[in-house]
Amino acid sequence: MPRVAPPDVDRVAAAQAAVAARRARAAVKRSVTSRGRTALDVAESAWAGEPTSPEATLRVRELLMSIPSLGPTRSEKAMGELGIATSKRVGGLGVRQRDRLRDYLSLREGHHELPTSRLVVLAGPTAVGKGTVSRHIRENYPNVLLSISATTRAPRPGEVDGEHYYFLSDEQFDDMIARGEFLEWATVHNASRYGTPRPPIDAALADGKSVLLEIDLQGARSVRREMPEALLVFLLPPSWDELVRRLVGRGTEEAAEQARRLETAKVELRAQDEFDVKVVNREVGQAAAEVVELLEVP
Ligand code: 5GP
DSSP states (O other), X not given: OOOOOOOHHHHXXXXXXXXXXXXXXXXXXXXXXXXXXXXXXXXXXXXXXXXXXXXXXXXXXXXXXXXXXXXXXXXXXXXXXXXXXXXXXXXXXXXHHHHHHHHHHHHHTTTTOOOSSOEEEEEOSTTSSHHHHHXXXXXXXXXXXXXXXXXXXXXXXXXOBTTTBEEOOHHHHHHHHHTTOEEEEEEETTTEEEEEESHHHHHHHHTTOOEEEEOOHHHHHHHHHHOTTSEEEEEEOXXXXXXXHHHHHHOOSOHHXXXXXXXXXXXXXXXXXXXXXXXXXXXXXXXXXXHXXXXXXX
């Protein structure tokens, strides 16, 4: 018998319902990423509530990936160890799988203990405007603790030592490395060295204050290794053309240097999926506000 297509009205309603369900699942994931809810709490609600709830219909892989510090690779590895197929939804797990996931999440999330402060790392491709966003935060959100990096590059006009950077000689930078005073450090654009002094960060976190780092991609990866609980934020340009325009428009570098930085930016853009949250820098005030919001522990 020929299949009868559903009437248009039904199809429209079904499409709208699917969009609403996707949005609800996205909201659940965001709440885990911003640490408003633990992944364990989401899983428990999935198992206690309706099988059609956003929690129950969320894929396990997506739930794991929304946990800050669990990227795609770690999530997949965890699923393999837990014996859960990639396509499984949280509500569709069997009893044993639920037990294993529950144990895994409780262990990972320190038995529901949520931190009172957090380390947020802002990275992104070169010329995306990280510096502008962090300057805007420094000037407009005096309560935000912004880490001051050390660098071996020379100050640009208007830059103040101890405010924008600690401008160090190569020897001074070597000494800090030798004393183990950097949380991370890297050579950026094959030129100067930049590093994040660790003591002020440890002190702030111990004091229950959140700290923001604006560093390059290599630095963000090192922080992830050193402090897996840090929240990694990737600042995106609205488009590639806009990124090129911003880099060329800045006019602080020679043509050869600009070309080199664009090459770096291309590679850097590919790393965005390693990050917990993406913020599009359409306008500095909007991007800064979104980053500051992430510093607040709900
Ligand atoms: P600029 O010289 O334009 O101020 O910064 C160049 C690059 O160095 C930017 O991508 C900036 O994010 C990065 N950077 C600044 N401070 C640090 C730091 O402490 N560590 C690392 N790894 N990169 C940094």
